[in-house]
Amino acid sequence: MPTPIQLELSRRKLLVSSAATVAVAGAAKDVRAADIRGKALQNTTAVALEVNGETQHLVLDNRTTLLDALREHLHLTGTKKGCDHGQCGACTVIVDGRRINSCLSLAVMHEGSKIQTIEGLGQPGNLHPMQAAFVKHDGFQCGYCTPGQICSSVAVLEEIKANIPSHVTANLTEQAAITSAEIRERMSGNICRCGAYSNIIDAIIEIAGVPA
Amino acid sequence: MKAFSYERASTVEGAAKAAAQTPNAKFIAGGTNLLDLMKLEIETPSHLIDVNGLGLDTIEKTAEGGIRIGALVRNTDLAADNSVRRDYGLLSRALVAGASGQLRNRATTAGNLLQRTRCPYFYDSNQPCNKRQPGTGCSAIGGVTRQLGVVGVSDACIATHPSDMAVAMRALDAVIETIKPDGAKRAIPIADFHRLPGDTPHIETALDHGELITSVVLPAPIGGKHIYRKTRDRASYAFALVSVAAVIQADGRGKVAVGGVAPKPWRAEAAEDELRKGAHALASALLADARPTQQNDFKISLTERTLSAVLAEARG
């Protein structure tokens, strides 16, 4: 028989041990009355995501952003939470080949999506060329915005190749060029509070293979 | 964020019906505006209807020679579309002048039209705001108003509509197509889509409860020079202080809409008669009823100067 104090302790442990379990358990009780269509309205949804090549089956509180699903549920903490309002770009990941702000997207909206995070791009000993270029050019200081900067950089070069125009593209009916001006404009959704911008541009330029 | 239930809609009729039948439901498209506001509990839907699976993501030619843009076409894809780049250049330009690459990859045509104001007091739930909470008062009036509206505003609200895309669509005479929960379809000219605040600033558009936007139609291309010029505090990634979307013909006539100055994309067809007299005449006609504050009356001269730069570019 556990003493009351032990019970209290294990209850606390339970509470802190798994935010995910608690959220799901709490929400399950919270099934609201069926709506007029007779549909049960639930605060959780099952979703399957392909993250860095591996399919993940999750049952999530609908409020869970893609960012929180990656960090809190899949423990991929490379993707960072900066402003959590789509302003800073620290949460940038690549979804179905396109960079997005994972903080302004619900995980349950990504059924079947292929998600690439900084962990999937490259690992220690097996760096993606862009990761290696950031190291070489010192494209960071504190490093907090770096995963977002790198995911964005990789996607920016693809966007130019795919001829997606930007604000500084001179002629809309010609192929967009890989220039320093194009890269700067396209990277404006990634803020670096340390101000490592010039080194970040140097790193991207090297991978893009154009004179600065 | 408040808890909510969630469903993935698979038909447009079903989505509109679900919105009417479920109390306090909202559609979610890219989520880039709605989730931002839900995190702050400024929007508190208890049910979300995900419209991303409706297949409304194509751009097609219309029988009239224009294009029909699906409500779910992402801002990036619309800006990159070849027919848009060729025939409606100012729309491409307006889109890529807005937000960031990441946001444009998610943001949709319908969501962009329906994005809510960036008035700082609307975002600050510690302060009264008639738009957020009808009848509580407007903190902006008498407050910090540099970013806010100068024309079309009311004693209840002086917020601006923040979209760049919508300003280009206003100059292009776009028409918004919808479906209602009872299955009825209608087409709303963009001029009638956004409402002026009057004494009900919380009612922002002509849409009824549960009405789903299915597409936006642009009339056949009209040629001319297509220009979108955005004046802002930073060179990139900032909302407009003033923006001008214009199609100017070789004879000097044209269509002009202004962003950043009003609760909706601002255009006055009658003012366009002044176009050939120059920026001063045009700005004076467009902003004849302006009632700026001390902090934002610079937007009057900034509008004239931005127009002047646009007209010079059109001639050049």
Ligand SMILES: Cc1cc2nc3c(=O)[nH]c(=O)nc-3n(C[C@H](O)[C@H](O)[C@H](O)COP(=O)(O)OP(=O)(O)OC[C@H]3O[C@@H](n4cnc5c(N)ncnc54)[C@H](O)[C@@H]3O)c2cc1C
């Ligand atoms: C940091 C930041 C900077 C930005 N800068 C700019 C800028 O410079 N210029 C600019 O123009 N915009 C800017 N934006 C705003 C951005 O363009 C909008 O958030 C985006 O266009 C909204 O589209 P969405 O699909 O994500 O909409 P959502 O957030 O999904 O929806 C917005 C609203 O539309 C409704 N809705 C969506 N689809 C439909 C439909 N088919 N029928 C009926 N209702 C529907 C939703 O219920 C919701 O009320 C910025 C946003 C952020 C976060």
Ligand code: SF4
């Ligand atoms: S201007 Fe409009 S949105 Fe801003 S505080 Fe006043 S009522 Fe609210």
